[in-house]
Amino acid sequence: MSEATRHAAAYDAVVIGGGVMGCATALHLAEGGMRVAVVDRGPLCREASGVNAGTLTLHMTRAALVPYAMRAWQMWMDAERWLGMGVLATHVPGLTLAFTEAECELVELRAKARRAYGAPIEVITPERAREIEPGLHSGLLKAGYCEIDGFASAYLTGRAFRHALTHAGVEVLENAPVAAIDSGDAGHVIRLDAAAGRAPLHAKRVVLAGGVWIQNMLAWLGVQIPIKVLINQLIITERIRPVMRTVLSVASGLLSLKQFANGTVLIGGGWQGDGDRERGGVEARPQNLVGNVRLAAYAVPALAEARIARIWLGLEAETADAMPIIGDVPGVPQAYVIGSAHSGYTSGPFMGRIMAQHILGQEPDLPLFDPARLLGMPMPGA
Structure with a gap:
């Protein structure tokens, strides 16, 4: 200097x-x-x-980060107080779904790991899950349930x-x-x-x-x-009738779902597109787009009637x-x-x-x- x-x-x-x-x-x-x-x-x-899914969930948070996420969740819910302006933070329950025996095992293991760090996650029967979210596929075997969940409008x-x-x-x-x-x-x-x-x-x-x-x-x-770079694909549908009232994910980690008050549904789950650190998100991968939408329509069959309005790519960083x-x-x-x-x-x-x-x-x-x-x-x- x-x-x-x-x-x-x-x-x-x-x-x-x-x-x-x-x-x-x-x-x-x-x-x-x-x-x-x-x-x-x-x-x-x-x-x-500004381009992520805006999910405020403990289900998809790494177990050791649960105490951090729980405190941040409260901050998001109180955003209007400490930011002076809200971000449409919405408190709804969250469910992580298991449709296979392997996913059932994941639900149990992940719920146990997150409970050890203070997350109020319990494993519930498919009958109880459908009481909470009636539109779930009949093939559901088990679900993790968390009252502390929700989403904000990232934009x-x-x-x-x-x-x-x-x-x-x-x-x-x-x-x-x-x-x-x-x-x-x-x-x-x-x-x-x-x-x-x-x-x-x-x-x-x-x-x-x-x-x-x-x-x-x-x-x-x-x-x-x-620092590793992930190029996550995100999908938003046109407005449809109310078909879900929780934040949903699948135990495999390949799906996240939420429906906003205006009727649009946001579909995510970490399916990758093309791009890199220098160019950003370049292009969606059609096969991953199809796979993500099919999984969404399997989890919530009513989503088969939804039409895609827009797709985009968001970058996520990950350390070793x-x-x-x-x-x-x-x-x-x-x-x-x-x-x-x-x-x-x-x-x-x-x-x-x-x-x-x-x-x-x-x-x-x-x-x-x-x-x-x-x-x-x-x-x-x-």
Whole structure:
């Protein structure tokens, strides 16, 4: 860092990445008294945080993350209070379905594992499941039931966070890609892409919150941690009559379903499309589209009458051990990283809170996930 930049930082913290985790971190830092800026290469929450299924579920959350997801679930339900604007968070029960003996075993094992971390999940009979959700296929053998479930409208997330950040005095820089970070004893200089037309930002602390792009962002600081990229396909139907009133998933993990108040049904389940970190989602895979829709219509036969309105692709990040990366960037003072959580939208608000607590010198409500554990690990799936 040159002598000219060795002055008091203009910001106490600059958060790079304006998704749920980055925005939540910035908001809590500002509420803790810091001068904060959020920088994103596009609009807030328009990458993974704005195009995911918006599911707020414990069934599809990894067991060890259940305590985080439960706290975040409450934050989503209270969004209007702490964000000043709601995201249509809706509390409905959740069911995970088993149609084969192998899936029955999975339902039992996963319910037990999540109960060990505090999730109120019980295994119920098909008769009881159909009392809760009458439209289920007659071939159902068993189901996991959780009262704490629901969904939000992901596309409203950016609007709500922008409102809260502005109210808290956070400077929001959208459409401002970062080109590089120069770090030294005096802090960090964040250099923006020339097309942004902005001068470099000076910060005492920098927080990397770039989702699947965390791998590239860490490389700015000379740190190599591999992050796997998933290209998830999502489907929305045209409006149909009410056919379901819960959040549904299949024990195999290949289906998630919910029906919104306007009658549209969102079909997901992690079926993959084509794309990568550099290009984003490029193209849906027709065979996966057909497979996902057929599974949805099997689970809830009335969905056979639904017509697809739109499909799109959302990017999801995963570390080598499939757990989040939240904590200090190894070897770089006053640099932090947060992201790559499975079901990251569900847990995002709480993850941002504990990241901010750590940066503010407070004891986080729950433990972080030390990034140093991932140094030298191979690329997930390699």
